[in-house]
Amino acid sequence: MDIEFWFEFASTYSYPAAMRIEALAEARDVNIVWRPFLLGPIFQAQGWNDSPFNVYPVMGRYMWRDLERVCAARGIPLQRPSDFPRNGLLAARVACRYATAPWLPDFVRAVYQANFSQDRDIADPAVLASCLASSDEDPALILAEAQSAPAKAQLRAQTEAAVARGIFGAPSFLVGEELFWGNDRLEQALAWATPSASSTTSV
């Protein structure tokens, strides 16, 4: 079965999930469907004009410490971004438009590393161009295409599809219509996608 990986480039817990998913899915022979979307419109519909980690600063303080522990345990470098949440709109348009490109997983990881381990501004086209190093296409052409009307419409539709399927946060994983939310649930979602092997996996 497939696992759909729904992610948002500004989302903190999407970072360890993005860094881990390819190796874990490969080990289980599960195909990843990459589904970038935007949390902004979803949060706005709940009355938040900012990340809930900023709206609720006590929760935010906890999240940063917890993320430190999560990343340390996985050997994933983390540097708290000086600006949070960063604007991942252009990066999401690229990832949505080129979701099946062979270089897409490298691009996704590079953008997350830029944001969460290099403290770079992922809204800056020059930063995104450097994240496209794995592609043999011209970054300028990719970025232009990502800002075309069809590409913009594609990301809007994908965000609407996220809402329609019950997604309210990131990262989320869908296996069929079974929804899993959070980096913590990645292993469980993969087990769900491989029922024959799931008896050996604790959830």
Place this chain on the structure above:
Amino acid sequence: MDIEFWFEFASTYSYPAAMRIEALAEARDVNIVWRPFLLGPIFQAQGWNDSPFNVYPVMGRYMWRDLERVCAARGIPLQRPSDFPRNGLLAARVACRYATAPWLPDFVRAVYQANFSQDRDIADPAVLASCLASSDEDPALILAEAQSAPAKAQLRAQTEAAVARGIFGAPSFLVGEELFWGNDRLEQALAWATPSASSTTSV
């Protein structure tokens, strides 16, 4: 070291944590400090007059499904309460007043089972009296003492202490001042309390 277990009787994910913590802590030779508190005042300070799972129904729908999976994986019976969140005030006053009583862990589990596997009203003193079966004291005396002015003040102070220590949800675990939030983090919190053994524990 000690682990402080901060729980609220209406909290869904506190249920599997409460059912699991004693055996896990015993296996690691960690002492549990039982810390009941109330989420209501904490949620109200954030502008919620109800459980966030009711305020945000999309998140609530997910939570119930996720809780089903969590409990099924642990062999913990779950019946979705017909009323949520139930009023755990009196139960919390009992647990706070008698936090070090030898029957306290049994009482805590019995109240959670009443709420989450038997669909009983834990605000009802008769239900709580039945949850006190492990005590050799008179349930009527315990319930009366729990409603005394000092007992009420004790729970209020404990809820204020939760806020002061950065707690915003339940279950929470404190090991020293290191905070862990969620049933998912129980194993990690216990590993934190036993540093010499933690290298064998994935987090």
